[in-house]
Amino acid sequence: MFKKQNSKRGLAKRNLTVIGWLMAMCFVASSARAELLIRITEGANSAIPVAVVPFAESGAMPAGDKVSSIVQADLTMSGEFKPLDPSKMLSLPSERSEVYFRDWRMLGQRYVLVGQLTSNSGRVEARYELFDVNREQRILGETAAAPAGNVRSLAHHISDRVYEAITGEPGAFSTKLAYVTLTGSGKNSVYRLHISDIDGQRSKVRLESGEPILSPAWSPDGKKLAYVSFETGKPVIYIHELATGKRTKAADFPGLNSAPAWSPDGKSLLMTLSKDGNAEVYEKNLASGKITKLTNHWAIDTEAAWDHAGKGVFFTSDRSGGPQIYYMERPGAEARRITFGSRYNARARPDSKGEYVYYVHQRERSFHIARRNLKTDEEFIVTRTGTDESPSVSPNGRMLIYATEQGGKGVLTVVSADGGAAYSLPASEGEVREPAWGPITR
Amino acid sequence: MKGHERDTVNKESISLKSPIAMSLGLHLLIVVVALAGWSWTNPMQEPEPRSISARLISPEPKPSPVVDEQDQRDEADKREQAAEKQREKDEAERRKAQQEAERKAAEKAAQEKARKIEQERKQQEAKAREKAEQQARAKEAARKKAEAEAKERERQKAEQERKRQEEAKRKAEEEKKRQEEQRRAEEAERKRKEEEARKEAERKRKEAERRLREQQLNALAEEAEEARESEARRQREAAAARAREAQMLTDSEKYQALIRDRLAQAWYPPASATENMVARLQITLLPTGELQGVTLVSSSGNTAFDNSALSAVRSLNRYPVPGDRDTFERYFRQFTIEFNPKRLR
Amino acid sequence: MMKVSAQNKAFAMLLSFGLVAGCSSTGDTMEEDGYGYDSGSDVAAIDQEGGSTVYGGEDGEGVSSSVLSDEERAEARAKAEQEALRNITTFYFDFDTSEIKQEARNALVTHARFLSSNPRQQVRLEGHADERGSKEYNLALGERRAKAVERFLVVNGASRGQIETVSYGEEKPVVRGSSESAYAQNRRVELIFK
Numbered sequence: 001m002f003k004k005q006n007s008k009r010g011l012a013k014r015n016l017t018v019i020g021w022l023m024a025m026c027f028v029a030s031s032a033r034a035e036l037l038i039r040i041t042e043g044a045n046s047a048i049p050v051a052v053v054p055f056a057e058s059g060a061m062p063a064g065d066k067v068s069s070i071v072q073a074d075l076t077m078s079g080e081f082k083p084l085d086p087s088k089m090l091s092l093p094s095e096r097s098e099v100y101f102r103d104w105r106m107l108g109q110r111y112v113l114v115g116q117l118t119s120n121s122g123r124v125e126a127r128y129e130l131f132d133v134n135r136e137q138r139i140l141g142e143t144a145a146a147p148a149g150n151v152r153s154l155a156h157h158i159s160d161r162v163y164e165a166i167t168g169e170p171g172a173f174s175t176k177l178a179y180v181t182l183t184g185s186g187k188n189s190v191y192r193l194h195i196s197d198i199d200g201q202r203s204k205v206r207l208e209s210g211e212p213i214l215s216p217a218w219s220p221d222g223k224k225l226a227y228v229s230f231e232t233g234k235p236v237i238y239i240h241e242l243a244t245g246k247r248t249k250a251a252d253f254p255g256l257n258s259a260p261a262w263s264p265d266g267k268s269l270l271m272t273l274s275k276d277g278n279a280e281v282y283e284k285n286l287a288s289g290k291i292t293k294l295t296n297h298w299a300i301d302t303e304a305a306w307d308h309a310g311k312g313v314f315f316t317s318d319r320s321g322g323p324q325i326y327y328m329e330r331p332g333a334e335a336r337r338i339t340f341g342s343r344y345n346a347r348a349r350p351d352s353k354g355e356y357v358y359y360v361h362q363r364e365r366s367f368h369i370a371r372r373n374l375k376t377d378e379e380f381i382v383t384r385t386g387t388d389e390s391p392s393v394s395p396n397g398r399m400l401i402y403a404t405e406q407g408g409k410g411v412l413t414v415v416s417a418d419g420g421a422a423y424s425l426p427a428s429e430g431e432v433r434e435p436a437w438g439p440i441t442r
Numbered sequence: 443m444k445g446h447e448r449d450t451v452n453k454e455s456i457s458l459k460s461p462i463a464m465s466l467g468l469h470l471l472i473v474v475v476a477l478a479g480w481s482w483t484n485p486m487q488e489p490e491p492r493s494i495s496a497r498l499i500s501p502e503p504k505p506s507p508v509v510d511e512q513d514q515r516d517e518a519d520k521r522e523q524a525a526e527k528q529r530e531k532d533e534a535e536r537r538k539a540q541q542e543a544e545r546k547a548a549e550k551a552a553q554e555k556a557r558k559i560e561q562e563r564k565q566q567e568a569k570a571r572e573k574a575e576q577q578a579r580a581k582e583a584a585r586k587k588a589e590a591e592a593k594e595r596e597r598q599k600a601e602q603e604r605k606r607q608e609e610a611k612r613k614a615e616e617e618k619k620r621q622e623e624q625r626r627a628e629e630a631e632r633k634r635k636e637e638e639a640r641k642e643a644e645r646k647r648k649e650a651e652r653r654l655r656e657q658q659l660n661a662l663a664e665e666a667e668e669a670r671e672s673e674a675r676r677q678r679e680a681a682a683a684r685a686r687e688a689q690m691l692t693d694s695e696k697y698q699a700l701i702r703d704r705l706a707q708a709w710y711p712p713a714s715a716t717e718n719m720v721a722r723l724q725i726t727l728l729p730t731g732e733l734q735g736v737t738l739v740s741s742s743g744n745t746a747f748d749n750s751a752l753s754a755v756r757s758l759n760r761y762p763v764p765g766d767r768d769t770f771e772r773y774f775r776q777f778t779i780e781f782n783p784k785r786l787r
Numbered sequence: 788m789m790k791v792s793a794q795n796k797a798f799a800m801l802l803s804f805g806l807v808a809g810c811s812s813t814g815d816t817m818e819e820d821g822y823g824y825d826s827g828s829d830v831a832a833i834d835q836e837g838g839s840t841v842y843g844g845e846d847g848e849g850v851s852s853s854v855l856s857d858e859e860r861a862e863a864r865a866k867a868e869q870e871a872l873r874n875i876t877t878f879y880f881d882f883d884t885s886e887i888k889q890e891a892r893n894a895l896v897t898h899a900r901f902l903s904s905n906p907r908q909q910v911r912l913e914g915h916a917d918e919r920g921s922k923e924y925n926l927a928l929g930e931r932r933a934k935a936v937e938r939f940l941v942v943n944g945a946s947r948g949q950i951e952t953v954s955y956g957e958e959k960p961v962v963r964g965s966s967e968s969a970y971a972q973n974r975r976v977e978l979i980f981k
Binding site: 212233300316344367 | 883918919920921922923924926927928930931934952953954955956958959963964965
């Protein structure tokens with residue numbers, strides 16, 4: 001104990017000495033400088049405080065959630081914002097003249113969103129303004145309208161606009177989610193393919209089957225879904241036009257027909273086939289129907305995905321003994337293994353910027369979603385839950401949705417891409433799995 | 443022993459009745475066993491003295507008896523030889539004296555013959571004298587012989603007395619030896635105890651020494667520490683002196699660091715930020731630390747990024763600035779802040 | 788194909804369990820249960836799907852050993868053993884492997900012989916994986932397991948034309964839950980005779 005104290009004191013002393021030297025050196029360094037320059041290289045590592053003031057309303061508003069509540073929930077779900085509880089607000093302004101910046105500053109808020117809703121002949125119009133509290137400036141002022149039955153779309157639109165005004169990134173709150181639910185068991189199993197808002201609201205069933213449905217994949221324009229359905233007793237890849245409900249078989253070969261993934265231009269589909277006896281990755285040109293084999297290995301090759309630029313292909317292979325992520329710079333090129341350090345890395349999903357790739361990663365006895373920086377090769381465990389799979393990145397790369405288990409039941413969880421905030425989608429009936437985050441469509 | 447055992451048994455049977463009794467019993471058992479052990483071990487040490495005393499008591503003294511007898515016989519022989527020699531010597535002396543006397547008598551007779559007539563009468567007289575003398579001499583010799591014989595008897599008597607005394611002395615010595623041995627045993631026991639005590643004392647001494655050494659070491663360490671401290675103090679003082687020399691500048695550095703920390707906490711790099719983005723802002727402060735103005739002198743090219751920087755700069759109610767007016771004027775009246783994220787989350 | 792007496796069934800079951808106890812060597816927790824039998828509700832399911840072949844056996848075959856001669860008894864036992872082996876229709880695998888376990892071989896050989904002597908018999912091999920890891924990889928893994936069993940059957944006399952394989956990956960677990968034992972029971976290939 002005595003010694004410890006000594007060493008601590010010693011350390012403090014050393015530090016002081018070091019500081020002394022630094023001071024002396026600074027003297028030398030800065031005496032030559034005419035003007036002071038302070039460099040800020042790090043920011044606050046926390047969510048941005050923002051006040052979403054309940055919108056003023058005029059006219060008969062449709063029942064259900066308030067627009068401002070939906071916006072608030074959207075911003076919270078992103079993990080990047082920390083909306084102020086409306087009960088703590090000192091005033092409820094709805095336009096600029098009512099905004100007292102000092103008050104919001106006092107409350108520690110960086111941004112204030114105010115607005116008014118008017119309902120007129122079946123349409124709801126929103127006029128909303130976003131203020132930078134510190135700069136006392138309006139950074140967004142718009143109107144938007146939607147049919148009365150579509151206020152959620154209106155709210156998500158406002159969330160997108162707010163998100164973009166503050167972060168400079170497009171928001172992804174108006175995007176859609178595809179996922180599969182399972183109710184019942186054994187002979188009574190019912191699989192349903194759903195499409196919903198990203199908060200899980202307004203879900204619609206697009207396919208119902210007594211046999212498994214897997215791997216929904218959005219076409220880049222958001223108009224079609226490719227998926228694997230076992231409805232014929234074996235896995236078959238279908239392409240489903242959402243507007244019309246029209247379905248076509250994209251692959252129905254003997255053996256596996258699975259893991260569909262669209263090319264960024266929507267013209268071809270990557271898929272896993274085992275028609276030649278072993279699971280390999282193929283590319284199908286949707287216009288010509290031509291099928292090209294991209295991998296050729298005795299091992300399992302599956303779960304292909306185009307990189308952000310649509311040039312290279314990520315895929316899973318167990319050619320090293322266990323599943324690992326490989327990358328081909330172009331289709332058919334030699335595959336390079338990119339994941340190491342765990343016996344199980346599978347199902348790569350790159351972000352839209354080419355910065356990161358996300359995948360299922362085993363650590364000890366748990367399966368998590370990991371993120372790898374493609375430039376630095378740095379690996380980071382994004383999720384804190386256990387049996388995690390099916391990662392899907394939001395189109396702006398800021399959020400990640402994945403399937404996990406909660407109380408023995410499959411649920412979907414949204415996390416910010418850096419693992420910050422986690423948000424489980426409201427549990428629907430039965431098991432929820434296979435989330436696929438849809439593209440931004442305008 | 444038997445009694446102990448019985449006791450033990452009794453105690454044990456009692457001890458089964460309650461935990462306290464059991465504990466008591468156990469303790470007693472331990473004591474008993476210890477006692478028993480003690481009385482067991484003591485006899486083991488005793489036999490030696492006992493066997494020694496047994497030997498002492500036995501009629502034929504056993505401790506090195508052969509050696510003693512031999513010594514005694516040798517001594518007696520020596521003594522006898524010495525007496526014989528003495529006797530021979532005395533005899534020789536006596537013979538010598540006789541021869542001397544005879545020689546003297548012959549000489550006298552020769553002289554008598556030479557003088558013959560002249561000393562006829564004298565001769566007669568001398569003869570008579572001589573005869574008387576001779577008689578006296580013979581008498582003397584007989585007396586001497588008797589004397590020597592008496593002396594010899596005396597000597598032998600003394601010798602016997604000596605022997606007796608020696609025997610007594612030997613016996614006394616043996617007694618003494620026995621006592622000595624006993625004393626030695628006691629001494630050994632005492633010494634053993636002493637040794638134990640000494641060892642204990644030694645241990646204590648060493649312990650004390652060790653403690654002392656530790657204290658000394660501690661003291662040394664403290665001394666060294668103090669030396670280090672004083673050295674550090676000296677350096678600090680030197681640094682302080684240097685700092686004082688550049689008072690204005692270090693003030694400036696200190697406040698720069700404070701401002702940097704405050705701004706880092708207030709800045710929320712937007713989602714679209716990249717490590718390549720740099721925004722430069724020139725800010726003007728009032729001496730109170732309040733922000734007078736800020737201008738974007740160099741844009742990052744990303745509005746959200748620029749705005750985040752501007753918002754951060756404006757979010758501080760009061761900038762930490764030095765009280766010293768000259769320092770403030772020189773460094774903080776107007777300065778530049780550069781926002782350039784290096785570690786994005 | 789054939790009707791089964793309750794007694795026969797029970798005997799087969801008993802034998803089957805005895806057999807399992809005899810050959811379970813890896814100490815996997817599920818094996819007792821797993822190698823034995825599809826019990827409970829699953830029996831019904833298999834009866835429906837695979838037909839009566841699952842519990843094949845001679846009608847009127849007595850099992851009361853006291854009235855049989857030794858030879859008859861031995862014959863009956865051999866037959867019952869065959870039946871018991873044929874009743875094993877689920878085969879298990881270790882995590883992320885498609886290697887057929889040693890203790891599965893006898894039963895698979897029996898199935899192969901049965902297929903070889905009944906050339907018109909069709910069998911469907913359904914490959915499955917446990918819920919861990921990714922779904923599509925598990926789909927491929929399930930297929931590899933089914934194909935491993937297919938190869939084994941073909942090598943032992945069955946004809947490729949009699950066999951159909953399909954993989955369900957992790958989609959159709961027999962046991963729900965995230966325990967090692969549940970995982971072990973779900974990593975399997977099921978033989979479904981038509």
